[in-house]
Amino acid sequence: MTITRRSMLTLSVGAAIGVVAGVRSGPAAASAEDAMAKVMEFAGGSEPATGTITLDAPEIAENGNTVPISVSVESPMTDGDYVESVAIFADGNPSPEVITFNFTPMSGEASATTRMRLAKTQNVIAVAKTSTGQVFMDKKEVKVTIGGCGG
Amino acid sequence: MAAVKPRVKGPKSASAGEVITIKTLISHPMESGQRKDNDGNAIPRQIINKFTCEFNGQMVFSCDIDPAVSANPYLEFTAKVNEAGSFKFTWVDDDGSVYTDEKEIALK
Numbered sequence: 001m002t003i004t005r006r007s008m009l010t011l012s013v014g015a016a017i018g019v020v021a022g023v024r025s026g027p028a029a030a031s032a033e034d035a036m037a038k039v040m041e042f043a044g045g046s047e048p049a050t051g052t053i054t055l056d057a058p059e060i061a062e063n064g065n066t067v068p069i070s071v072s073v074e075s076p077m078t079d080g081d082y083v084e085s086v087a088i089f090a091d092g093n094p095s096p097e098v099i100t101f102n103f104t105p106m107s108g109e110a111s112a113t114t115r116m117r118l119a120k121t122q123n124v125i126a127v128a129k130t131s132t133g134q135v136f137m138d139k140k141e142v143k144v145t146i147g148g149c150g151g
Numbered sequence: 152m153a154a155v156k157p158r159v160k161g162p163k164s165a166s167a168g169e170v171i172t173i174k175t176l177i178s179h180p181m182e183s184g185q186r187k188d189n190d191g192n193a194i195p196r197q198i199i200n201k202f203t204c205e206f207n208g209q210m211v212f213s214c215d216i217d218p219a220v221s222a223n224p225y226l227e228f229t230a231k232v233n234e235a236g237s238f239k240f241t242w243v244d245d246d247g248s249v250y251t252d253e254k255e256i257a258l259k
Contacts, residue, residue, distance in 0.1 A: 066221040077231075090219060094185050097217040101228070106211040108170030108231030115221040117183070 032123070035091035039127050039137065042087045048127055048137035053086070055126040055138040064118040064144040071101070072111035073128045073136065083110035084129050092122025119147045155179050157252040159240055164257040165232040173204065174227045177242050177250060183218035199224055201243040207236040232256060 039048065053073045061067040073083045082105045088098040101112045110128070118124075121143045128136045161173040177199060184196025196218060203213040212228045230238070235258045242250040 070227070093219050094183075095217065095219070098219040099217060100215040102213045102215070104210050104212065106206060106209060106231055107229055109229040111229060112212070112214070113225075113227035115225050117219050117221055 032091040035089045035096040035123075035125060038089055038096045039087075039125055042127050042129070043135045043137075044129070046133065046135045048135040050137060053126055053128045053136040053138045055088075055124065055140050057124050057140045057142050059141075060143045060145070061118060062145045064120070064147040066115045067118050067142060067144075068113065068115050069124060070111065070113035071126045071128075071138075072109070073130075075110050075130065077103070077105055077108060077110060079105050080131070082107075082131050084131050086110065086112070086126055086128045088116070089125045089127070090116070090118060090122055091125065093117070093119050098124075118142055118144045120144050155242075155244075155248070155250055157240065157242060157250050159238075159252050159254050161238070161254055162256070164259050166259045167233055168231065170229050170231050171256075172227060172229050173238070173254075174225070175202070175204075175240060175252075176223060176225045178223050179242075179244070181218065181220060181222045181224060185218070197245045199242050199244055201241075202226060203241045204228070204230065205239045205241075206230060206232075207234070208239075211238070232258075234258065 056070045071086050073086060075083045083103050085100055085102045087100040089096045090098050098116050099114060103110050123139050123141050125139045155178055157177045159175045162171050165171050179199050182194055182197045186194045188194055198216060198218050200216050202216065204211045211230045216224060235256060238254045240252045
């Protein structure tokens with residue numbers, strides 16, 4: 001490849017972005033292992049199954065400061081069988097915990113929506129625990145254009 | 152800090168057994184504890200760490216909140232209405248303050 005004026009420009013711009021990104025990396029992020037450890041702790045030893053739980057998050061979040069997420073779990077929500085709690089984790093934030101929703105049969109449905117911060121592109125994980133001891137999990141990758149943890 | 156103002160939106164009436172959606176928002180900076188001020192000192196964490204919703208004294212929905220929740224925390228959840236009564240919403244701040252709001256609901 002011959003080095004043209006154009007390719008040289010592209011390269012130098014790329015390098016400059018790399019340097020800026022490096023300087024701005026900010027506080028140490030939780031690793032995916034940390035997040036999984038939290039998930040397993042929440043699950044209380046049982047292996048989370050997929051399905052039943054749906055996590056809704058945007059594919060691309062322009063602003064990591066407010067990313068809308070909603071979670072819903074299919075459940076009869078009766079006294080004998082209901083979703084006790086749903087925890088949301090993010091594997092690239094400074095700490096993986098985001099929020100834990102606690103439901104009761106009075107909730108009628110196991111669904112909730114909130115807005116969260118995402119420091120960078122990462123996986124958002126939702127884990128549900130039912131009163132009968134079942135554990136379900138869903139995971140979504142959210143691409144973040146501008147991170148939302150200050151610094 | 153600007154005055155913390157809770158807001159709740161939900162139907163005024165519902166038929167017995169209906170599942171209604173309630174939306175809440177509270178103005179709060181949700182200082183994560185990760186940010187630094189201009190002198191490089193860490194700004195201490197101050198967030199709403201707990202939210203609960205009770206109906207006629209019975210727990211309906213609650214959540215434990217971590218700093219990863221956005222400023223002015225917004226929550227949307229459902230509740231099953233079997234009788235007329237009042238919802239009580241409570242937000243707990245890291246500094247110990249408790250903010251509450253109430254909402255009446257009638258049966259259709």
